[in-house]
Amino acid sequence: MKSTIAIIYFVLLSNLLLVQHSTAARIIYENNLQQAIPEDWQILNPDWSSTSQGWRGAKHNGNWAILQSPIQLPENYEITFSSQLEADSVLVEVMLNLAVDEHSAGQMYRYLGVLYGALNKTLQFEDRSLYAPAYMGEEHYSAQTEDNIGRLPQAHIEISTNWVDWRILKLGSDIYIWLNQEEIAHYSDRLNVVPNKGRLGFVVNGSVYLKNLKVRALDPEEIKKPEYFNNKASLWNRGYILFQ
Template identity: 25%
Template structure:
């Protein structure tokens, strides 16, 4: 019996490590250590560092600071974290990045909105029109530098739910809005931003 349990555990461990998604149905993914940043994400060490459980990104108007996962998000998932735009006007969560297209979910200080949009990303080109994209949905929210915000993103049955501090939220259908239904996770900033408590759960 013990031998059978051990074999099952090893099989699940192998299955988890070989999974093509950043999270599996057997566990939740929590970014806590620098070795996970190196193994699970495509990074530029000048743009993103992980220290004391805090992920810090640095970008500019050109180039943006970009961080992209090496594995895809699950089909149904929930992402939770806290973010502080210490010196940035734009912080963007790239969802379902695939073949240069992704879902834009972001906090935008200039317009004082949270936004869902249809984005494009060309990792070799920082020029205008090669990154970012059109706005589909927006909602006003007061956004400040040096303030922590709790972000929750949920995709379930192709329905996207995006909320900040559990009080301002947007929702849309991926299918009806012609948005990607699979792909990787990424982050974009045009200044300094700090992220802590990044957790990805699978449904």
């Protein structure tokens, strides 16, 4: 009897360890962002520094602070982190699927931008380009919106200078955004503006803290779209609002 119980206990413990290992294996990056910025993170535009509150990005000499991670995002993923805008800051932008444009000789990148903007009080998706200094004849990188201006969704939100908890979920061509556990915006990439693969990055206009970054690759059984998502974002196109 004791040997049977021991075998059952061993089997249960083994299964538990396998489940824990499987769960941990899906985390492809985790960092509380409260230590020095690792060398494999590229500071494309200063100023970026590490503080006890988190990594701080600040506009420098009129140029937006831009930070590129080493994280290669998979096809389906979940990103969570927290951001805090300092007073009078304008923008924190999340760069999703940052990838080199194959026609630019490595001098231009394409990505989907998710912009948390204080001026317009919006969270918006934008089809973005990142230009290297040599491409533009400048001394700094430049992030710009050129194509599909006003054709991607945006949501009007309350901008906070407190910590904001982000959750970004990409399932195939669908991207969902939560802020402080509240459903905010959904974008279905019908225009094919999101590169298939690419890196994660951040852009700051003003001064912003970042902390508690985690990126998970989603297993096939987790790839289930929300049955109902309270999407607050709409499309603004030639003066008409078209709901996504």
